[in-house]
Amino acid sequence: MSEPPTTGEDPADAPFQFGVRELLILQAMCAVFFALLVMVNVFAVVALFVAFLVYCMIPAKPERAARKRVVVDLCGGIVFPSLCIIYDPGLLGFDEYARTFFAYERAFIVLALLLQMSCLVVWLTLGRRLVRFSGLFLGAFLVGILAGAAIGAILLPLTLIGMLFFLLGILGLVPFFAAGILARCMWNAYERFESIAGRSPSMCQCLLGCMLAVFVPALLAWCFVQPVNQAIDKVSQQHVYRETFGFDLI
Numbered sequence: 001m002s003e004p005p006t007t008g009e010d011p012a013d014a015p016f017q018f019g020v021r022e023l024l025i026l027q028a029m030c031a032v033f034f035a036l037l038v039m040v041n042v043f044a045v046v047a048l049f050v051a052f053l054v055y056c057m058i059p060a061k062p063e064r065a066a067r068k069r070v071v072v073d074l075c076g077g078i079v080f081p082s083l084c085i086i087y088d089p090g091l092l093g094f095d096e097y098a099r100t101f102f103a104y105e106r107a108f109i110v111l112a113l114l115l116q117m118s119c120l121v122v123w124l125t126l127g128r129r130l131v132r133f134s135g136l137f138l139g140a141f142l143v144g145i146l147a148g149a150a151i152g153a154i155l156l157p158l159t160l161i162g163m164l165f166f167l168l169g170i171l172g173l174v175p176f177f178a179a180g181i182l183a184r185c186m187w188n189a190y191e192r193f194e195s196i197a198g199r200s201p202s203m204c205q206c207l208l209g210c211m212l213a214v215f216v217p218a219l220l221a222w223c224f225v226q227p228v229n230q231a232i233d234k235v236s237q238q239h240v241y242r243e244t245f246g247f248d249l250i
Helices: 020-040 042-057 062-087 096-101 103-129 131-162 168-197 203-223 225-235 239-245
Strands: none
Touching: 042 062, 042 168, 062 103, 062 168, 062 225, 103 131, 103 168, 103 203, 103 225, 131 168, 131 203, 203 225
């Protein structure tokens, strides 16, 4: 059983546990999703994202608010960005010349996304114990918000065009959705630190978080540009579009 929230604590921020029924439902949903993935490829991801948007619109009961918030954060901030990297909706699937010319930029984008996902997982799981380091998460999440909005804006023309083909372009909304989740986590980090310390997080700590979110993936991309690009080529399923439509998405 979950512990009751303390006085003055947001019920949606209270600790919780998943029950056996929820885990069985999740297992069944994963089985159905992977079966659809084998049959219809990327359209299974589209269908899952549409179902996820519908789930987000359904109001949750107060006692289930924490559970729904974590599910939304994990799916919108980690699961769907990961699926977009794998099925590559026009961001990484350049032609051979572009992949060679933009090898560093390509590696940097993926490593920066992985760093944001890692920060989100750490904050969702250990955020209560890392309140003193909230400034670092504030800075990192701010970079993720700006990057998500920029990627979504770049993909917006493809998103609008792809919406005409069986809603395929709806995956272009994932960066905007992820940016919104990071914005909520950033505000949550700010509120937690302010409630405990009685002041705003240190500006130096926030700037350090921004720098780490930019320079760590930049340094890793510089040192491991070829292995990272080889991994992207193996994981990315750009050929799915070729098999489905007869041509590359880009």
